[in-house]
Amino acid sequence: MADSLGEPSLDALVAHYYALGDFTRKASSYIASYRSLLEGKRNESLRLLELGVSSGASLLVWRDYLPRATIVGIDLADPPPRILRQDRIHFVQGSQGDAAVLERAAEVAGGPFDVIIDDASHIGYLTKRSLQYLFPRHLVPGGLYVIEDFGTGFLPAYPDGTTFEEPDWNDAVEGSTIFRSSQHGMVGVVKQLVEPLVQELSTGTKPYLAISRLTIETNIAFIEKSMQPGRPAPMLPEKADWDAGRDAGALTEDLLRRHEARIGRLEQQMNTLRTVLGPVRRLWQLGRRLRG
Numbered sequence: 028m029a030d031s032l033g034e035p036s037l038d039a040l041v042a043h044y045y046a047l048g049d050f051t052r053k054a055s056s057y058i059a060s061y062r063s064l065l066e067g068k069r070n071e072s073l074r075l076l077e078l079g080v081s082s083g084a085s086l087l088v089w090r091d092y093l094p095r096a097t098i099v100g101i102d103l104a105d106p107p108p109r110i111l112r113q114d115r116i117h118f119v120q121g122s123q124g125d126a127a128v129l130e131r132a133a134e135v136a137g138g139p140f141d142v143i144i145d146d147a148s149h150i151g152y153l154t155k156r157s158l159q160y161l162f163p164r165h166l167v168p169g170g171l172y173v174i175e176d177f178g179t180g181f182l183p184a185y186p187d188g189t190t191f192e193e194p195d196w197n198d199a200v201e202g203s204t205i206f207r208s209s210q211h212g213m214v215g216v217v218k219q220l221v222e223p224l225v226q227e228l229s230t231g232t233k234p235y236l237a238i239s240r241l242t243i244e245t246n247i248a249f250i251e252k253s254m255q256p257g258r259p260a261p262m263l264p265e266k267a268d269w270d271a272g273r274d275a276g277a278l279t280e281d282l283l284r285r286h287e288a289r290i291g292r293l294e295q296q297m298n299t300l301r302t303v304l305g306p307v308r309r310l311w312q313l314g315r316r317l318r319g
């Protein structure tokens with residue numbers, strides 16, 4: 028499937044590179060939003076960073092969709108062979124919470140990124156570390172920063188996920204002026220973006236996250252960087268200091284390491300399964316078509 032100019036469409040590339048049933052496949056609603064944001068820039072020499080590589084499908088999609096772009100991926104796990112020695116694709120191994128790893132990705136790209144997509148740990152404080160580090164330092168003015176799958180904040184399997192509970196505000200009660208909802212994890216990170224968005228208007232001081240537009244859609248947030256510079260970003264605390272200082276007591280460093288390793292292992296098992304089951308499933312579908 029190609030568009031009117033004969034270039035492959037984003038949907039076709041997604042269908043081509045992700046195996047059937049791949050649970051890391053980007054939702055069709057995400058693809059529609061990416062299309063409307065990136066379609067007009069397809070032939071620009073963009074730099075795109077994706078945190079979280081898994082099977083490498085998304086890096087291949089971006090590489091083909093943006094034929095002049097430089098694509099960089101970061102992952103804790105080993106790189107999937109299909110992205111090695113590929114034209115315009117680079118891989119940096121390490122954690123999204125590690126400033127040295129993020130710095131290396133920017134070096135490899137050869138300049139600031141136009142688009143940064145976080146589809147890695149889906150743990151609030153790691154998500155926030157990457158955002159705090161990359162957004163002010165390594166995203167161009169007018170650039171786009173995307174946080175995918177923030178709804179994992181409502182999955183108890185995640186270290187900072189909690190079961191969704193309908194907030195207990197009651198607008199029918201006179202004088203109910205406190206609007207309670209989730210304060211922590213992935214959902215907390217997204218909600219916290221409201222303050223920098225209106226900081227200058229409210230106080231006259233610039234935030235270091237200079238946001239011009241925040242678009243929150245189901246499970247995905249698009250954060251556009253202002254053309255005006257923010258104030259200089261504070262240094263990211265050493266990961267250990269951050270761990271010691273944060274208030275989410277249940278999130279021990281050890282628990283997070285195990286979770287990171289668990290996600291990495293799960294993804295690798297899924298890749299193996301995908302390789303084995305892909306052809307079986309295609310044969311089964313062919314048989315079904317032939318039968319009827």
Ligand SMILES: C[S@@+](CC[C@H](N)C(=O)[O-])C[C@H]1O[C@@H](n2cnc3c(N)ncnc32)[C@H](O)[C@@H]1O
Pocket residue numbers: 051052053077078079080081082083084085086101102103104121122123124146147148149153287290291292294
């Ligand atoms: C949802 S998958 C990425 C899917 C990929 N973006 C795509 O669309 O094809 C999440 C990936 O994040 C990686 N990951 C988990 N924790 C991480 C961390 N702290 N830093 C970097 N990568 C991490 C996992 O190893 C896994 O490969």
